[in-house]
Amino acid sequence: AQSVTQPDIHITVSEGASLELRCNYSYGATPYLFWYVQSPGQGLQLLLKYFSGDTLVQGIKGFEAEFKRSQSSFNLRKPSVHWSDAAEYFCAVGDPYNQGGKLIFGQGTELSVKP
Amino acid sequence: DAGVIQSPRHEVTEMGQEVTLRCKPISGHNSLFWYRQTMMRGLELLIYFNNNVPIDDSGMPEDRFSAKMPNASFSTLKIQPSEPRDSAVYFCASTDRGEKLFFGSGTQLSVL
Numbered sequence: 001a002q003s004v005t006q007p008d009i010h011i012t013v014s015e016g017a018s019l020e021l022r023c024n025y026s027y028g029a030t031p032y033l034f035w036y037v038q039s040p041g042q043g044l045q046l047l048l049k050y051f052s053g054d055t056l057v058q059g060i061k062g063f064e065a066e067f068k069r070s071q072s073s074f075n076l077r078k079p080s081v082h083w084s085d086a087a088e089y090f091c092a093v094g095d096p097y098n099q100g101g102k103l104i105f106g107q108g109t110e111l112s113v114k115p
Numbered sequence: 116d117a118g119v120i121q122s123p124r125h126e127v128t129e130m131g132q133e134v135t136l137r138c139k140p141i142s143g144h145n146s147l148f149w150y151r152q153t154m155m156r157g158l159e160l161l162i163y164f165n166n167n168v169p170i171d172d173s174g175m176p177e178d179r180f181s182a183k184m185p186n187a188s189f190s191t192l193k194i195q196p197s198e199p200r201d202s203a204v205y206f207c208a209s210t211d212r213g214e215k216l217f218f219g220s221g222t223q224l225s226v227l
Contacts, residue, residue, distance in 0.1 A: 043218030
């Protein structure tokens with residue numbers, strides 16, 4: 001069965017420091033991979049997605065993620081965190097053979113940013 | 116476009132009452148999803164529709180939950196009777212090609 005694991009429930013980083021949020025997935029083939037961000041009281045917003053091709057994908061707000069097939073990982077990175085990046089981040093997988101189908105989300109990682 | 120619109124934003128009800136949550140997807144989107152978010156279980160997919168037809172309702176917790184999509188611009192999620200453990204944030208999302216889900220702002224449900 002498809003599953004997504006985000007090992008870190010909560011991470012705190014200092015403003016200006018680099019960030020890496022971990023995501024591991026379980027899937028029979030290469031799934032579609034996504035990172036979403038949720039600000040308090042809001043719905044989720046897409047940061048970036050990977051379908052195929054270049055394994056390093058760029059997203060909005062200066063985020064990037066790297067797909068590593070050998071590690072079944074899709075970690076999210078940002079070189080310099082801003083206070084406004086404090087939010088909850090969700091990794092998700094989708095079925096490439098069922099476009100328009102459901103996404104399976106990880107449990108989320110809450111990011112706090114210290115001044 | 117105004118995005119995915121959910122109503123109400125907040126709902127407080129008493130155990131045993133019927134609750135109806137509403138969603139208007141983005142015009143032109145042909146897939147609609149209902150998710151539930153809790154601290155304990157995270158984001159769970161309850162049901163999704165493609166072209167107004169329910170495709171997968173395996174996430175619906177029990178018979179007290181039902182969802183309908185009578186047309187391409189409207190969907191409801193109903194809980195009858197409601198129980199305190201149904202308290203959660205319920206999100207509706209829509210997409211046209213599955214490449215990006217657009218989420219509504221959610222309905223915060225509290226069942227007392």
